[in-house]
Structures are given as C-alpha cells and as structure tokens.
Amino acid sequence: MSSIMLNGKLGGFFKGGRRLGQSDPMSPYTFISSLDITRIFSLKSVSISNKKSLSLRLWPLQSRFRVHCAAKPDTVEKVCKIVRKQLALPEDSSVTGESKFVALGADSLDTFEIVMALEEEFGISVEEESAQSITTVQDAADLIEKLVEKNGA
C-alpha cells in the first residue's frame, strides 16, 4: 500500500502493483496509479470543479510525487548518505528508499559495515536476524525507526 500526498496533506492510499525498482518502466505503474489518484481526487473534491476536463500531472518520484512508507524521509536520507559513503558511489548515482543494496553493488562485508555505521549513527543495536532481512534502504530506515522507538520506550 502506498499513500499519496495532495498539497502537502495525506490524500489517500492506493495499492501499488509491485514495488517500483530502479529500472522499472514508469508508464504502466503511473497509468494504474493515475486511475487510483483520479478516484482520490473525485472523492476528496479537490478544486477542479471549474474545469471540464481533468488533466493529471505526475511529478517524478524524487520531487513532488512522494510515496510515503513507514520511516521518516529524514531517516531514509541519512541511510542513503551512509550507503553512498560505504559504497563510494558517484555523486550522480541514484540512491533512494527503494534502492536495493545488492543492486548498488554491496556485498556482505559492505552490508556489515553499513549496519555498523547505522548503529553508530542512530545509537541502536541490530540483531543478525534483523540485519539479514534488510535488502533496501527503506528496510534499513524502517528497522532503525523501530529500534529507536524501542530504545525510547
């Protein structure tokens, strides 16, 4: 399930067909998304009443069209930074929540190093079992927030 922001507020949810990967073609996904989004528009009565036709513009994922999942963007951003540093990725390479560590070229030694850096950055301790289940930046961010919350509790 993914949520959609409308003008900075939660607009609704739509079911993604599958997770969007790095090189996945956007068009089928955005077509399906746009149908759902249209439904959200109509339910929310967003101010399009004066227009006879609805034109939908989807911004690229990185800018306006933000799909929010569990972790805060700030956490995801910090994880991206650590991953970039560990893997010595070029400035122009794309690292987002959806990025899979393996697809970025991380091997298990890199992953152990990334986990260690995340533990230090966030003051948490990651069990081997949890570390094993992390495959994307988003997974790492979600786990971090869970552990931070547990620490705070």
Added chain:
Amino acid sequence: MMKIHCYERNFCVSSCSLVPKPLPPRMETHFWYILPDEVKSSSLLNQYLDLLSPCEKENVFRMQGDQLKKRAILARALVRTTIARYQINSQVSPRSLKFRKNIHGKPEVEWQLDEDWRPPPLHFNISHTSSLIACGVTVDSLIGIDVEEKQRTIKNNILSFAQRYFSRHEVELLTSIPDTEVQRQEFIKLWTLKEAYVKALGRGFSGAPFKTFTIRYGAAISGNFNSEASEIVVESSDDPTNLTSNWEFTLLELAGSHYAAICTEKDNACEGKGNVPRKLTVWKTIPFVEDECVSGTGAVVIIGGLTESEVIT
C-alpha cells in the same frame, strides 16, 4: 537499460562448446573462476545473458551501472556453464538448469526429476568481487566459498569492526598484530574463512552469527604469519573445547590478487583415519572460449588448510 552492442567478431556457441568434465569424486573440490576484465566481447556477454532465466535477467537489469550488470551476468553464466559441464544427463544444458533457494536463502539446483533418474548429490556455491567471480563444486559435501580482493580496505577501523562482529579470540589475535598491513591482510583472510563457513552451513548469517564461532589456523596459533599452511579449524564460542570437527577449510591466494576460502564438510567415512587432505582442482575459465587448469601454478597458492593441489592435464 544496458545497451549491448554486437561487434563483428561473433562467437559461435556450436563451435566453442563447453569442455565436459566428470563430476568431482568425494573428498575433492572443483573450483572455477572467471576474471571479468578478460571478458571484453559484447557479443560473448550477450551469449551469456541469453543463458539466463527471465528472473535472472530481471535481476541483472536492476543492477545499477554497466559494471554491476556485467558482473551479475558473469556470475549466473559461470554457475550455469560450470554445472552443465558435468553432463549430468542429456537434458541438462546451461540454459535449461533451474535454481531455487532453500528456506534460508541458499541457492541450489532444482533438478527436473524423472522416474528413472536420480540427480547427483552435487553442491555448489559462488562468490564474487568486482575483479573475480568463483564457483566451487563438490559431490556429497556441503560447500561454502568466499573471495575477497587482497587489497580490500574497510571503511571502519579494523579492530572496531572485529569487536562488533568477530569472536573474542579473533579480536585478541588481530589486536596482537603490530603491523597494520599484516593486520589488514589477516582480517581479510579471517573474514573470507568465516563467510565461507556460514555459506557452507547454508542457514544464513543468523544461523551462525559471526560472534558465535572462532576460526583458528596455524599462523594464528603460533603467531608466525610466515609459517607454512596448516590446519584451519572452527570452534564454537559457547563451548571452546568442542571443535566443530565436521568442517574443513582451505585458504588460497588466487591469481596473485585475491584470497579465497573454501569450507566443505568432512567425509564421515574418513573419520578415524587421520586427516586425509582434500584434493582441490582450480580452473580459470572464460566459458565457451577457454579453460585453463591453474592448480599447481603460481595462480593458486595454498596458504591455509590441509589440501593437495590436484593438477589435471
């Protein structure tokens, strides 16, 4: 999407087919490796890509950047062509092989079962770095391998990393090494051995967290890192007196540039007969183009474990 250009020079699969090999006997390991830099032809890379399953191809295209895509293609092509060499039956070809993962995520062959035919107890494991991809094969014995570049550095401080992940004995060993370069090399060797063990077990990292076992080898015990290769053992941290004696290790220096660790199950039939050295044969390959047996040459230097290099002409 990676654009694959076809050059004029074509490699015909029919004229350069895989050289068949008999399966390794029990207590022997076959080790195949490919150097990505030696694969320069885009048409050859296309041929390798063609061997992959749709799912594998999808994974290749998800890799970020041409180098990672190439590496992913070569890794899958190496596994497929290596296993297909053993001519398991007439149905098996590099393209026809199917793979699955066990419940812990360890890859294995999914044999197409037939009424009259039982698949051989073939085991394999792969490992890759940016400059070398390897596949180990055994029969009747679990196997795990790991390769790392000798020059690999880690971003964290070695002792901090070891304190976080390695066992107490291993941390003590690394701490006792005064020279930072030797310390780094020993760290990499330890890492490959530990990784190979966990991969051989096939239960994932949580099945055998790195902290819960210690790898000891001759140099580590005597403190003399120039001593000749001697036995490598693994012991459980919970019970140091219990040497986990089912497993044997080989540590190699490969192509002058990499450390490679191989962990295999000991043959139970050999128990009580003393330590029978395991035989190892190593090939450098460019599938469909050339295979070179490099055991006994400078490309393969055994630096740990009781293993005999088997040269097959």
